[in-house]
Amino acid sequence: MPGLIANANRVNDFVVKFANVNGTGSASANSLVMKAIFRMGVPVTGKNYFPSNIQGLPTWYEIRVTRDAYAARASQVDIMVAMNAETYSRDVRELNSGGYLIYDSTWPRSGLLQRGDITVIAVPLAKLVNENFDGVRNRILLKNIAYAGVLAALIDVDLDVISGLLTESYGKKPKLLDSNTKALRLGYDYVKQHLTSPLPLRVEHMNKTRGHIMIDGNTAAGLGCVYAGATVGAWYPITPSTSLMDAFKGFCERFRVDPNTGERNFAVLQAEDELAAIGMVLGASWNGARAFTPTSGPGISLMNEFIGLAYYAEVPCVIFDVQRVGPSTGMPTRTQQSDIILCAYASHGDTRHVLLFPANPEECFYLAVQAFDIAERLQTPVFVLSDLDIGMNDWMCPDLQWDDAYRPDRGKILSQEELAGLEKFYRYVDRDDDAITYRTLPGTSPKGAFFTRGSGHNQYGGYTEDSAEYQVVLDRLKRKFVSAPKYLPKPVMLGKGSSEVGIVSLGSCDGAIREALDVLGRQKIDVDYLRVKSFPFNNDVEVFLKTHATIFVVEQNRDAQFRSLLTLETAVEKSKLNSILSYSGLPMSAEPIVNEIRAKLAEAPRLAAVPRKL
Amino acid sequence: MPGLIANANRVNDFVVKFANVNGTGSASANSLVMKAIFRMGVPVTGKNYFPSNIQGLPTWYEIRVTRDAYAARASQVDIMVAMNAETYSRDVRELNSGGYLIYDSTWPRSGLLQRGDITVIAVPLAKLVNENFDGVRNRILLKNIAYAGVLAALIDVDLDVISGLLTESYGKKPKLLDSNTKALRLGYDYVKQHLTSPLPLRVEHMNKTRGHIMIDGNTAAGLGCVYAGATVGAWYPITPSTSLMDAFKGFCERFRVDPNTGERNFAVLQAEDELAAIGMVLGASWNGARAFTPTSGPGISLMNEFIGLAYYAEVPCVIFDVQRVGPSTGMPTRTQQSDIILCAYASHGDTRHVLLFPANPEECFYLAVQAFDIAERLQTPVFVLSDLDIGMNDWMCPDLQWDDAYRPDRGKILSQEELAGLEKFYRYVDRDDDAITYRTLPGTSPKGAFFTRGSGHNQYGGYTEDSAEYQVVLDRLKRKFVSAPKYLPKPVMLGKGSSEVGIVSLGSCDGAIREALDVLGRQKIDVDYLRVKSFPFNNDVEVFLKTHATIFVVEQNRDAQFRSLLTLETAVEKSKLNSILSYSGLPMSAEPIVNEIRAKLAEAPRLAAVPRKL
Amino acid sequence: MSYINKPKVAHPSLPVNTLGMTRRQYEGSMSTLCAGCGHDSVTASIIEACWGLSLRPEQLVKLSGIGCSSKTTAYFVSGSHGFNSVHGRMPSIASGANAANRELTYVGVSGDGDSLSIGIGQLVHAIRRNVNMLYLIENNGVYGLTKGQFSASADIGTKAKRGDVNSSPPIDPVLLALTLGATFVARSFSGDKAQLVPLIQAGLRHNGFALIDVLSPCVTFNDHEGSTKSYTYTREHYHAAVEADFVPLAKEIAVDYAAGESLPVSLHDGSQVILRKLDPDYDPTDRTAAYNYIGNKLKKNEYVTGLIHIDESDSTEFHNLNHTAEAPLNSIPFEKLSPGRAALDKLMARYR
Amino acid sequence: MSYINKPKVAHPSLPVNTLGMTRRQYEGSMSTLCAGCGHDSVTASIIEACWGLSLRPEQLVKLSGIGCSSKTTAYFVSGSHGFNSVHGRMPSIASGANAANRELTYVGVSGDGDSLSIGIGQLVHAIRRNVNMLYLIENNGVYGLTKGQFSASADIGTKAKRGDVNSSPPIDPVLLALTLGATFVARSFSGDKAQLVPLIQAGLRHNGFALIDVLSPCVTFNDHEGSTKSYTYTREHYHAAVEADFVPLAKEIAVDYAAGESLPVSLHDGSQVILRKLDPDYDPTDRTAAYNYIGNKLKKNEYVTGLIHIDESDSTEFHNLNHTAEAPLNSIPFEKLSPGRAALDKLMARYR
Ligand SMILES: Cc1ncc(C[n+]2csc(CCOP(=O)(O)OP(=O)(O)O)c2C)c(N)n1
Ligand SMILES: Cc1ncc(C[n+]2csc(CCOP(=O)(O)OP(=O)(O)O)c2C)c(N)n1
Ligand code: SF4
Ligand code: SF4
Numbered sequence A, B: 001m002p003g004l005i006a007n008a009n010r011v012n013d014f015v016v017k018f019a020n021v022n023g024t025g026s027a028s029a030n031s032l033v034m035k036a037i038f039r040m041g042v043p044v045t046g047k048n049y050f051p052s053n054i055q056g057l058p059t060w061y062e063i064r065v066t067r068d069a070y071a072a073r074a075s076q077v078d079i080m081v082a083m084n085a086e087t088y089s090r091d092v093r094e095l096n097s098g099g100y101l102i103y104d105s106t107w108p109r110s111g112l113l114q115r116g117d118i119t120v121i122a123v124p125l126a127k128l129v130n131e132n133f134d135g136v137r138n139r140i141l142l143k144n145i146a147y148a149g150v151l152a153a154l155i156d157v158d159l160d161v162i163s164g165l166l167t168e169s170y171g172k173k174p175k176l177l178d179s180n181t182k183a184l185r186l187g188y189d190y191v192k193q194h195l196t197s198p199l200p201l202r203v204e205h206m207n208k209t210r211g212h213i214m215i216d217g218n219t220a221a222g223l224g225c226v227y228a229g230a231t232v233g234a235w236y237p238i239t240p241s242t243s244l245m246d247a248f249k250g251f252c253e254r255f256r257v258d259p260n261t262g263e264r265n266f267a268v269l270q271a272e273d274e275l276a277a278i279g280m281v282l283g284a285s286w287n288g289a290r291a292f293t294p295t296s297g298p299g300i301s302l303m304n305e306f307i308g309l310a311y312y313a314e315v316p317c318v319i320f321d322v323q324r325v326g327p328s329t330g331m332p333t334r335t336q337q338s339d340i341i342l343c344a345y346a347s348h349g350d351t352r353h354v355l356l357f358p359a360n361p362e363e364c365f366y367l368a369v370q371a372f373d374i375a376e377r378l379q380t381p382v383f384v385l386s387d388l389d390i391g392m393n394d395w396m397c398p399d400l401q402w403d404d405a406y407r408p409d410r411g412k413i414l415s416q417e418e419l420a421g422l423e424k425f426y427r428y429v430d431r432d433d434d435a436i437t438y439r440t441l442p443g444t445s446p447k448g449a450f451f452t453r454g455s456g457h458n459q460y461g462g463y464t465e466d467s468a469e470y471q472v473v474l475d476r477l478k479r480k481f482v483s484a485p486k487y488l489p490k491p492v493m494l495g496k497g498s499s500e501v502g503i504v505s506l507g508s509c510d511g512a513i514r515e516a517l518d519v520l521g522r523q524k525i526d527v528d529y530l531r532v533k534s535f536p537f538n539n540d541v542e543v544f545l546k547t548h549a550t551i552f553v554v555e556q557n558r559d560a561q562f563r564s565l566l567t568l569e570t571a572v573e574k575s576k577l578n579s580i581l582s583y584s585g586l587p588m589s590a591e592p593i594v595n596e597i598r599a600k601l602a603e604a605p606r607l608a609a610v611p612r613k614l
Numbered sequence C, D: 001m002s003y004i005n006k007p008k009v010a011h012p013s014l015p016v017n018t019l020g021m022t023r024r025q026y027e028g029s030m031s032t033l034c035a036g037c038g039h040d041s042v043t044a045s046i047i048e049a050c051w052g053l054s055l056r057p058e059q060l061v062k063l064s065g066i067g068c069s070s071k072t073t074a075y076f077v078s079g080s081h082g083f084n085s086v087h088g089r090m091p092s093i094a095s096g097a098n099a100a101n102r103e104l105t106y107v108g109v110s111g112d113g114d115s116l117s118i119g120i121g122q123l124v125h126a127i128r129r130n131v132n133m134l135y136l137i138e139n140n141g142v143y144g145l146t147k148g149q150f151s152a153s154a155d156i157g158t159k160a161k162r163g164d165v166n167s168s169p170p171i172d173p174v175l176l177a178l179t180l181g182a183t184f185v186a187r188s189f190s191g192d193k194a195q196l197v198p199l200i201q202a203g204l205r206h207n208g209f210a211l212i213d214v215l216s217p218c219v220t221f222n223d224h225e226g227s228t229k230s231y232t233y234t235r236e237h238y239h240a241a242v243e244a245d246f247v248p249l250a251k252e253i254a255v256d257y258a259a260g261e262s263l264p265v266s267l268h269d270g271s272q273v274i275l276r277k278l279d280p281d282y283d284p285t286d287r288t289a290a291y292n293y294i295g296n297k298l299k300k301n302e303y304v305t306g307l308i309h310i311d312e313s314d315s316t317e318f319h320n321l322n323h324t325a326e327a328p329l330n331s332i333p334f335e336k337l338s339p340g341r342a343a344l345d346k347l348m349a350r351y352r
């Protein structure tokens, strides 16, 4: 077993990948394994690579067991559970040298041993399952649990923990509990009886997951909207944003329905398309509700016209863009950060928008809440730019916290009393000299009535075609945008701050960058890292860009969109900005970051002592 | 008459402004005057400032008599024909010191003499007209012709020329001809009998308009589409682009209808909205017709999703964006250049688009033709960014030329024969290594059949979710864009090229800049000027930016969008780029350019010798 | 300009409604439409209707898209909030606004271009969602504001001012609404204030989506010989099948109608509409029958007007289906919306 | 993946059409839909219909939006060009393509989400424009590709897999198309190939917009107890009112039908549809009558199927109205399109 040596003592630090066919219920088996490891106190991440169809195509699930709690995709696979004949050969190819291949040996396969540097583990899964269970569908499902059992035995997952999980899910359905437990044991015992186990790649109890949860970003964001007090959600289904609204609806049904009357303190409108969804959000926000819409790239494109109206008429609204691979329909089930420029400048005419960049599910929760405060404070659209990796994959995060003292910032809304105190109300007059004007809600009082329009208007809210009157409003809008950073989350700095080399990035690149920093650190290359959490940029961004000689901008798109935004919206000279791009559609891994930084620094040894050889 | 002195000898160089109420038919009277001056061989420009409604609101028409053939709006008014009581006081205020005010003295007005530095010319127009004509509508219309007569006498417009024009328009309607001629004379003779004429501000025959025409950009662009061989036009009405399709339709009805059969070699589809209009254009182009859509900002916003599809699936199409004041509905009857960034990067995901920037109606014609060649050569959307000033105002241009040898460049389309010669056809394989691949048209042959999709596809045209396959196509698209400039019109350079100061601009800023250059030149400030005609930028742009120490970027929007594009898409360091912005909605004038350049240079005297005082 | 409102000092002699307000106080800013435009008459009817209902201005919300018709929301009840949104998308703004506050009264004013061309998708779905609002289409067969192109409601054979003839079949908003299950469908004419005012009042009180297709001629671009949407043509071809009298909550029914011909329908808030059938064999409560009747008349180029169909079983009104709280969503205290820390801590267990 | 086409070698024994082509040669790439998806049966019927018509693959153009249904254009006639556009916007692509080349045969495949939600505006206007194409809605009451949310065709009371119940009224594409004046309106069921194939053939030959609403169950998200779009429910509730037999140009009518019950309609290209009325008191040529019949059956939860309405007076087909040249616009030589120098010089006079 050549693999053994290469992998000696890889405890709590390896990658298992499951190759399945979608629609066969493998998901539950895979997450069963992941959850079990998590409960053993060992950090894990799970990445799901699924096709844009419903049934019958190849799908993969990757569990990274990572004692160092790295959140990024690992660029290698140590154990491949190859359950899909169609992708078998490429799955074998993908396996790391010294890795392990688990396959269903019910029907022995040709070309198995085409690689001498891996260990092949044969288990007659179908045979075992068919001997013990009936029913086509049933057998398919239980075969998944059986390979979970096999894996559990091989990597030494605590059987009690798994059984515990099964009991939790099937507690109320004893039949199902029995069959699942039995299937699990079938695989587990087979290994114990016929194979040497555990493998050197194995899990051991740790204590690094207490106070943490496994959650996806869409669930966290949906929960955030509930906590922010959003009452109206409008949407049109689109991958990968759909589960955000599902979560909001689910939590509302739990927390917002009067147990006695059944009355609901929320409204979810499934719109006929994205143009309608954003229109509903504007209508609701304008009318005083906290409202939001989750969508993805194509939806943003369709919302362009309304976004311009919201900017110009100053109607708050919150838009979640769970980014996927573009252009056009692109690859709906793959991840990218390629809507940055579109969101920053969406719609015709002079427009610019506030963007928030969560880096993980935890931030999806907190930034969802902040997004509403910011939108109402600034009376403008706020985009939360998440992505498929954050939104749909399970990440390990610290428990979500809530301060009961929190109260929403509704911004400048005049009450009936305040109106009574005014001589006259004008919607767009800059009374406080902060470029933010006062609004009123329909139903308040005739004195507060004003006319909202996307056509030229003066500061009194009146229609105008007069250049000067038009410019008064447009200039204030610019001042408002310039003043925005003080209401926005500050960037996060990592590192001494004194290094000559800096990384600037955003969102889901974070995991890969943190891991890369460790690797580089071990190589005595130290690099500072600034993670931007919002746009327009805070002054800290300026400072970081100024104080670092060489800067790497890490992002997940082809055209260096974030680098473009930095170039346009800070004082930095772009020659200073080196791009590290990943637009494969797969979540980012540390490898390219490490390599490109080493390569670049090698060219300019002055910057840091870098061993010439890799 | 204090005015007299100030205006001594202003022959063929002054501005007349007409203040009217819209829907009263003043347009024909105003253009009658303009045309007459033009026919006297004296260069003129006309700017129309009309409201976004149909009847009853103030409207202005400005005729600039300019012996130097300046195309820009003049920033002063020498003669005000004040026919609108509602705007009377602001019209008086706008008049240049020493200027002349013509008003209808039928009902003497108060506050007439509120300005001592202007000459007031009273003509009892209504009285004259009512005494001589019947019918409310008729009187309103003829009163306009009467003031035209007044003006003709005052500024010495050749009466025969005007009569000639009247005969041309009413030749077939003797009754109308009579009444109009009579009305004209009423005004003309009144002046001759009661006032000293001509004024020192007057026109004299010249010879500077031969070989020229007065035409608006939408008409020229529509004509260009006809000459380019476009057969399908799809649109949804929107100011200020509507007249482009009206022109195309009109010319087609003249040139494309079989006199015998009545069969039409064109199809104009009035779509239900802009999403449908661009979809129709894509369908038609994909199917082998040259197709286009004219629109304005809101339309571009709505077309975003389809534009991304066209970019990614590589479907040629031509979009005319006749820009108006944004954001949102903005001021539909005012001009701006504020869709630059949106058009350059329209749609979600990594997308970038070819832009063309006509500077006047003449270029609207030629660039319209080129746009189709470029779109089909590059198999991508091409935006022609015009604006309301170019599109709807009458400009003096050299006669339009046509070379009968011209044949359209349909780009890489495989014929049935060519297909027969191929082993197998793949839509997106880069056979020629120029990043442009071959397409086939439906109906050609089963061998040429391919499947067009906006979802992930590999170079064979097949659906893919594979990172590598996806990237092959996306990377080629980037190479294609980088190679685009060689198919695009080059920028136009003006000046020695050796100056330290340079202006970079685009589109309708041209007239104002050329005039500013003359003014600065007279002040011994010499400045080079590069007018960009297309994006992505040609290398000449790089060179100009490199070889000039101080650069002024002149454009008509708030956010310096063109400067942003230069910053992102050239090597220039943006600190070098100084913005001169005009976003009032009025066509640009030379004044701000002269002033801002002088001011800036005054700060840095090193650059050029500038007298400290203005 | 719309912020310069005419002084609202009530002249003592002017009649006042139960709120003590005069008609003048229901006016808006000065119209910028063409003299004689049908839309201005509709505006006048809306003012009359609101005044008659003694509607509190702040209780009314005015919504519109883009077009001459859509501009009119600025010309009535300046004491109400107005939202002049983007072209063809007002129904989504209305749906959202209504979701946020179910207590206010929503009136949307649109045109045939705004509603039947660019906006037909949103109109269709607002009807399906049964948003509680009055939706007026000021139908003139053309795009007025863009200078007279044919709209989707232009009849076959109608001639444009410039001469071209329309050949595509018209979309009839009434037949469309009936097909989509609208619960209040009416048609009227801008020139028939007597018919229009009670329809507007009933529509405002109807609990659900109320559509009124108002034939409202465009004097500038579609009022000529050969147009089927001109004043003359409309006057000659419109035909009232069933008139509606609106009886506010307060009043009890004074007049008594000949049985059979009249049909009282009580509205959600207790007020009533009395339907007077001018054509005895017409049943405004039977959707399919109504569809036939209208359809057959249309074939004969007759526009049937009046309250064409009404169904007060408001079971499908959006908030009914959603079981939304009685109190407006925008008024619910934060404490009731945010589950708080304890709940969150408890919830965490689900993710371990 | 769709570029890997199965080998098209015709096995000698396979039956061939008049072009000498086998059914296999009308297939497309391998379907990636769920096993048992109704859409795959519709694909099979399209293949059968095209083969039966001996359609040249290059003469067919396949258009679609986005959805499981929209994917299916890749699964038939791989010898034809296909354009899988964006969600809900296929009708505009079709209108443009058809404008550019009136000679080809256009088939659009869409879903209830693609056509009745996001796409209803474009569908309505494609019908109004009477674009010459066959438009198939593979109607399953849900958004399959996004995992089963209700679509606008979901019936009131139908239960979703996850349990929630739909309460909004359904939009019926057939009633909608009749209201909009469509000249060919049919409904069928993916499971009834015998009925569907001739409808597709007639639809392809109809000169104008032909709509077929095909009930096509989603086995994964909408085939359960309590769904009104499941196989079982559909089988039980669909009811053929009028069957259509398609008789290609070549064949002369062999079978003779009992008078009164059968009605031959000749299509544009000379081929015929023979309508066999299973319900004698049904008249497929009377639009309003058809509307009633369908509407009343729907109230009883019966889906009427068959060729519901046909009108072969193709006067309103787009190119007829446009007087477009007979030759496809994309084939007209440049010389005929560009007026040339002399004309331009002459034209200049207008602008002096
Ligand atoms: C997205 C967009 N496209 C086009 C326009 C231009 N436009 C303004 S109003 C209008 C049509 C209005 O017609 P209708 O709704 O019938 O109103 P009317 O003026 O006839 O009362 C159009 C096309 C626009 N404002 N926005
Ligand atoms: C602009 C846009 N919004 C949303 C989506 C996501 N989406 C893809 S298919 C679909 C619905 C498909 O439903 P239907 O047309 O009924 O097809 P089915 O899958 O049921 O056959 C949706 C919402 C998209 N692709 N594009
Ligand atoms: S153009 Fe027509 S619709 Fe518009 S205001 Fe004038 S008359 Fe009314
Ligand atoms: S999800 Fe439903 S519609 Fe989609 S392929 Fe599966 S069965 Fe068919």
Ligand SMILES: [Mg+2]
Pocket (backbone or CB within 6 Å): C111, C112, C113, C138, C139, C140, C141, C142, C143, C144, C151
């Ligand atoms: Mg209209």
Ligand SMILES: [Mg+2]
Pocket (backbone or CB within 6 Å): D111, D112, D113, D138, D139, D140, D141, D142, D143, D144, D151
């Ligand atoms: Mg469906």
